[in-house]
Amino acid sequence: MRQRAARDQQRLDSGAGISARDLANLQSEVVSLAKRQGDLEDVVLEVMERLEAAQERVTELTERVSALEAKLTDATARRDAATNEIDTDVAKIAKDRELIVASVPADLIALYEKIRVKQGGVGAARLYQRRCEGCRLELDMAEVNEIKAAKRDQVVRHENCGRILVRTADSGI
Secondary structure, eight states: OHHHHHHHHHHHHHOTTOOHHHHHHHHHHHHHHHHHHHHHHHHHHHHHHHHHHHHHHHHHHHHHHHHHHHHHHHHHHHHHHHHHHHHHHHHHHHHHHHHHHHHSOHHHHHHHHHHHHHHTSOSEEEEETTEETTTOOBOOHHHHHHHHHSOTTSOEEOTTTOOEEEEOTTSOO
16 A cells, blocks of 8 residues: 555656646545555554553463462462371371270270261260260260269260260269
């Protein structure tokens, strides 16, 4: 378009061998081409501005992605460390449990396992201030009196939930 405008302007400036009517047409075409060139330059500027804004947005989003990836990497590392710590604790507890189970009579272990399966995971519960920590119910006075009368090494169970009650110093008995 610029070449055509320059060629038409050159013909117009030379004016040689061109009729007045053709000169007027050339002049009109040069003006039209100049207007069209201005319009196209405006479009190019608008596109360039939009491109620049899009590039800034890409940079911003790339930085956010990098920050989120760093957070993800950190969270994954913390999760893995916590999982390793939990696995270590589970292994230690399992080993400690094996030692304890070895020292407990087999019939008591069988009773505990039976109750544990029936209760969904908890076969024994602490008796704390006359309350069963398994079902969270307070024992009535008759139950408390029966437990008080029981020998220290006798297995006592909660009548309501059936769990083995573990008596401690803070049992309230």
